[in-house]
Each structure stands twice: as structure tokens, then as C-alpha cells.
């Protein structure tokens with residue numbers, strides 16, 4: 001294993017950042033390669049601790065000569081966001097200087113080759129440099145995992161629709177509960193930047209069967225626990241074994257994915273009609289019938305008609321909910337995977 005530190009300058013004098021990269025060299029020329037990064041949204045730490053739990057397993061595999069494909073790991077992909085504390089709160093989702101989501105506006109290359117990266121614009125800000133760096137590190141790998149988390153939720157994946165159902169084995173290996181399939185434009189999320197170059201090649205030159213690209217949502221922001229880190233590390237390890245990056249026949253045993261897989265237009269975003277306090281009646285992971293009470297909003301406390309119930313617009317599966325307990329009119333507070341297409345499907349391909 002080789003460790004390198006990528007350094008890049010900030011937007012003001014005297015400020016620079018460091019990105020740690022671990023590389024395992026594979027022993028086989030034909031085995032697929034893998035790239036794994038965590039905490040692109042800098043406050044989303046379940047993936048960071050999962051990588052910390054994964055590394056000893058990879059070191060052991062390396063010592064036994066079982067790393068077959070090259071593996072590149074960036075355990076904390078966003079040192080810029082990591083440093084953005086505002087009044088004591090970490091703002092790791094948007095770059096403060098440009099107000100741009102750290103998981104949007106990645107360069108989309110026309111082929112899976114680092115040389116296809118155009119030169120940075122003269123006025124490029126530090127977040128632009130970071131995104132170029134991450135695309136440069138990840139492009140060309142057969143397997144790309146971008147580890148995130150939701151607010152409160154079950155473990156689930158975003159997967160490009162072109163890679164489904166071929167990626168069922170990966171969802172099963174990782175033990176996730178649900179898979180959201182997306183197609184089209186995501187605003188150039190990292191996941192889109194990872195699949196886009198392959199989609200530009202003719203299918204016979206770049207068959208999609210061997211490709212794995214996913215945004216992994218490891219539950220909620222506060223689900224940072226040793227037991228989850230170990231479970232998630234085992235899930236990633238099983239995926240790598242299943243796809244032949246690591247030699248481990250036991251871990252590579254086929255498994256069946258039994259969770260919910262749905263196109264993104266089946267996701268119902270349950271929003272608040274009025275501001276107030278949120279009383280949730282359902283937790284992520286629960287199935288609900290049409291008309292089930294999902295939450296009550298207390299908008300005028302003390303009044304007999306001071307609250308309003310939010311009902312399930314159709315039968316479905318509760319994927320996530322927000323962790324805050326107060327909100328404004330229009331705030332989305334629950335993601336429900338419906339059994340049918342939503343009457344109001346959300347715009348855009350990725351929520352993360």
C-alpha cells in the first residue's frame with residue numbers, strides 16, 4: 001500500500017489543503033480496479049469510519065497476496081468543506097465561497113482517461129480544483145463508490161439506471177435496503193462524472209456489465225458508530241470480493257438483493273404545507289399503506305385545530321426523514337418510495 005498526500009492551494013494567501021490517498025496495487029492485469037471516497041459532503045462521516053474499518057482488511061488481503069485489482073482510497077475527500085465552520089456549525093455541503101454544492105458541477109469527460117480533463121479555467125476557485133483532483137484520481141476505475149449519508153435513513157444506493165439490474169450483486173453484497181435508479185442529468189454530481197465517460201464510448205468497446213458506479217447513502221448523519229462502521233466495511237469488502245477486485249471465495253459467495261429498487265420518479269417528497277413542529281409517526285425502513293399518517297405538523301400550538309396530518313399519497317416504503325423537528329412551509333421532510341410513479345415526481349436525477 002502506498003500513501004500519498006495531494007496538496008492544493010486555497011483561494012487566499014497562506015491557505016492550502018491536503019488530501020490523503022491510499023493505493024493498493026493489484027497482482028492481476030485483468031482484475032477490475034476500484035476507487036472509493038468518503039465525505040465529499042464533508043460532514044457525512046459514516047463512510048469515513050467505514051473506510052477506517054475497511055483498511056485493516058485490505059492490508060491483510062495485501063499481505064496474503066489477495067489484492068487482484070488496483071484500489072484507490074480517499075478516506076476524506078473534502079478538506080475544503082471540512083474547514084468551513086460557521087458560528088460553530090460545520091457547513092460541509094456547499095462551498096461557502098461560491099455557494100456551489102460540493103457534489104455538483106464536476107467535469108464530465110468524453111472518455112475515461114485523465115488526459116481528457118480540460119485545463120482549469122483561469123478564475124477557478126478551490127472547489128473547482130478539488131473536483132478536478134477527485135475526477136483525476138477516480139477516472140478509469142471500473143468500480144467507483146462515493147460514500148455519503150442522508151439525514152435519517154436506511155442504507156441505500158443511487159445507481160445509474162444503465163447499470164441495473166447488473167449491479168444487484170453489489171446491492172446484495174453491501175446489504176443495503178433500497179436502490180434508487182436515476183437517468184439523465186444530475187447537475188454533474190460525482191456519480192454522473194464517474195459514469196458519463198463510459199457512456200460516451202460504443203457499447204462493444206466499454207461494456208457496462210463490469211461497471212459499478214454508485215452514491216452510497218450510509219443511513220443518517222448521526223449514525224456514526226463502531227458497529228455500523230464494521231458492517232459497512234464488510235459490505236464494501238464483499239462487493240470488492242464479489243466483483244473480483246479481492247480474492248476471497250467465501251466473501252464472494254452470491255447473495256440475492258431483496259430490498260426495494262425503484263426509479264427516482266417513484267420517490268414521493270412529503271413536504272410541509274405550513275411551518276411548525278414536526279411529530280413523526282413513521283421511521284425509515286417502514287412500509288406504509290396509502291393514507292397512513294406519516295407526520296403531524298403543529299403549526300398553531302394550543303388551538304384545537306392547531307395541527308395538520310401529513311398522509312401517504314400512495315402505499316410505499318419510508319426511505320428517509322429529516323433529523324430536525326421544526327420546519328418551514330415547503331420543506332421536504334420525508335422521502336417515500338411509492339409503489340407507482342409519483343404524481344409530482346421530483347426534478348433532477350440525484351437528491352444527494
Ligand SMILES: [Zn+2]
Nearest residue numbers: 041148149352
Ligand atoms: Zn452527501
